[in-house]
Amino acid sequence: MIAGKVVGSLVSTRKSDKLVGNKFMIVEPLRHMSADTRQIIAIDVIGAGIGEYVMVAQGSAARIGCDMPDAPVDAAIVGIIDEGGIIEED
Amino acid sequence: MIAGKVVGSLVSTRKSDKLVGNKFMIVEPLRHMSADTRQIIAIDVIGAGIGEYVMVAQGSAARIGCDMPDAPVDAAIVGIIDEGGIIEED
Amino acid sequence: MIAGKVVGSLVSTRKSDKLVGNKFMIVEPLRHMSADTRQIIAIDVIGAGIGEYVMVAQGSAARIGCDMPDAPVDAAIVGIIDEGGIIEED
Amino acid sequence: MIAGKVVGSLVSTRKSDKLVGNKFMIVEPLRHMSADTRQIIAIDVIGAGIGEYVMVAQGSAARIGCDMPDAPVDAAIVGIIDEGGIIEED
Amino acid sequence: MIAGKVVGSLVSTRKSDKLVGNKFMIVEPLRHMSADTRQIIAIDVIGAGIGEYVMVAQGSAARIGCDMPDAPVDAAIVGIIDEGGIIEED
Numbered sequence: 001m002i003a004g005k006v007v008g009s010l011v012s013t014r015k016s017d018k019l020v021g022n023k024f025m026i027v028e029p030l031r032h033m034s035a036d037t038r039q040i041i042a043i044d045v046i047g048a049g050i051g052e053y054v055m056v057a058q059g060s061a062a063r064i065g066c067d068m069p070d071a072p073v074d075a076a077i078v079g080i081i082d083e084g085g086i087i088e089e090d
Numbered sequence: 091m092i093a094g095k096v097v098g099s100l101v102s103t104r105k106s107d108k109l110v111g112n113k114f115m116i117v118e119p120l121r122h123m124s125a126d127t128r129q130i131i132a133i134d135v136i137g138a139g140i141g142e143y144v145m146v147a148q149g150s151a152a153r154i155g156c157d158m159p160d161a162p163v164d165a166a167i168v169g170i171i172d173e174g175g176i177i178e179e180d
Numbered sequence: 181m182i183a184g185k186v187v188g189s190l191v192s193t194r195k196s197d198k199l200v201g202n203k204f205m206i207v208e209p210l211r212h213m214s215a216d217t218r219q220i221i222a223i224d225v226i227g228a229g230i231g232e233y234v235m236v237a238q239g240s241a242a243r244i245g246c247d248m249p250d251a252p253v254d255a256a257i258v259g260i261i262d263e264g265g266i267i268e269e270d
Numbered sequence: 271m272i273a274g275k276v277v278g279s280l281v282s283t284r285k286s287d288k289l290v291g292n293k294f295m296i297v298e299p300l301r302h303m304s305a306d307t308r309q310i311i312a313i314d315v316i317g318a319g320i321g322e323y324v325m326v327a328q329g330s331a332a333r334i335g336c337d338m339p340d341a342p343v344d345a346a347i348v349g350i351i352d353e354g355g356i357i358e359e360d
Numbered sequence: 361m362i363a364g365k366v367v368g369s370l371v372s373t374r375k376s377d378k379l380v381g382n383k384f385m386i387v388e389p390l391r392h393m394s395a396d397t398r399q400i401i402a403i404d405v406i407g408a409g410i411g412e413y414v415m416v417a418q419g420s421a422a423r424i425g426c427d428m429p430d431a432p433v434d435a436a437i438v439g440i441i442d443e444g445g446i447i448e449e450d
Contacts, residue, residue, distance in 0.1 A: 001294070001311040001345060002310070003309075007179065008177050008178035010145070010171060011171070011175035012172060013170075013175075014169065014170040016136065016155065016168045016169060019168060026093075039093075039123050040092070040123075041091040042091075046286065055280070057342040057343060057344045059344050060329070060330050061329075061342045061343055062151070062344075063150070063151050064342075065333070066286070070154060070155065072147040072151045072152060072154075072166060073091070073151055073155065074148050074152075078285060080282060080283075080285070081281070084281075085282060086280055086281075087279050087281070088277055088296060089278055089321075098266065100183060100267070101261065101262045101267070102260060102261050102262060103265075104226055104259065105226065105258060106225065106226065106245065106259060108245060109258060114181070114235070114259075116266070118212075128212070130181070131182060131235055132181075149239050152241070153240070159244070160244060160245065161245050162241045162242060162256060164181055164239050164241040164242075187448055188448035188449055189447050190415070190441060191442045191446075191447070192415055192445060193445075194406060195438060195439030195440070196406065196426070198425060199438060204415070206446070206448060218392070218393060220362070220393075221362060221393075222361075240421070242421070243420070243424070243425070251421070252422060252426055252436060252438040253361070254419050255361060271402075271435060272401060273401055315376065316376065328434050329434050331431070331434040332432060334430060335433065346432060348376045348379060348432040350372060350374040350375070351371070352371045352372060356371075357368050358367055358368035358386060359367065359368055
């Protein structure tokens with residue numbers, strides 16, 4: 001998974017029927033989590049708000065792990081990181 | 091998923107039988123969505139036009155989520171982003 | 181999928197039994213299709229020749245979409261792009 | 271798989287039910303193992319400690335290989351590298 | 361698949377039960393095969409030696425294609441490239 005910050009959302013009216021009812025959040029990986037600043041569009045099954053730090057699962061884990069095995073989803077917010085919840089001891 | 095702009099299309103006469111009938115669109119990820127400008131060829135099950143902004147699902151999500159579980163497809167346009175539909179609050 | 185040019189081939193005598201009978205082509209993604217020049221080894225189920233422009237599917241799509249669900253294959257040429265078949269309207 | 275060092279951990283109280291009971295470790299790939307320093311959040315089924323060098327499996331291998339086929343997990347620590355256990359002969 | 365050179369191996373005593381009995385080889389992709397020098401840890405089902413050039417399959421292809429569908433494996437050496445077996449005609 002990667003850790004990132006929810007920086008926005010995305011509205012799509014014309015979309016796959018299987019995506020209806022989902023929220024699409026824009027997540028920006030933390031600086032050390034990605035080679036570059038590369039934002040991801042992830043569905044949100046946890047209820048994360050703008051500005052929160054989250055864990056994002058990608059690939060089939062997003063689809064299957066969020067009980068949407070047949071939906072065209074390749075990224076999902078699967079956890080909200082606690083305040084002070086990133087503990088690094090290099 | 092990533093967000094990008096449809097910038098072209100691709101014509102392939104000799105192709106896998108399982109791809110017959112599909113449109114192949116060239117999608118350029120938005121600048122913040124990719125480490126570099128890297129275009130993707132995605133099938134289009136929504137009916138996106140050149141110049142539209144779209145969501146693209148990659149990997150098994152494209153194949154399974156678009157009801158083509160047996161086709162050699164690894165990217166699909168799964169939603170058209172509304173005008174003004176990208177809401178960023180950094 | 182990505183679009184690329186077939187620039188070579190690869191010979192492997194000692195290989196997985198499940199790969200016997202396949203051709204391994206070296207495909208170089210088009211300049212805009214990849215962050216860097218990164219070649220891919222793809223099996224070829226279409227009959228592409230050196231110098232031809234092709235579509236390559238990656239991941240489980242290559243294996244399952246080419247009727248080799250049990251083979252250790254993660255990339256396949258799934259279409260030959262027509263001459264003049266890349267239509268870009270930026 | 272990639273080889274990396276466990277450099278921290280991550281605490282998430284609000285998360286997918288399927289993730290309850292897991293530890294989330296921050297793994298930094300070894301310098302030669304990644305194009306850039308890009309950290310990964312991996313579950314840990316082996317019991318690795320901070321500072322240890324580990325093997326991380328990504329994608330469906332993490333989920334299925336760690337007996338969590340239905341969980342939104344895309345990376346897992348699957349082995350601890352022995353001291354002096356990286357043998358390179360360039 | 362990618363083509364690379366076996367440059368080392370890795371010893372892991374404490375690992376997933378499903379990995380017991382496997383050899384873990386360090387493969388360095390050929391210069392044109394990767395955006396950067398990024399080594400991969402791959403299991404070896406072919407018997408490749410240090411210094412040999414090999415094909416590596418990644419993702420679910422490694423696991424399923426090497427008859428280890430339940431193991432946490434995301435990369436495998438699936439062929440040894442013949443001497444002079446890389447034929448490029450740019």
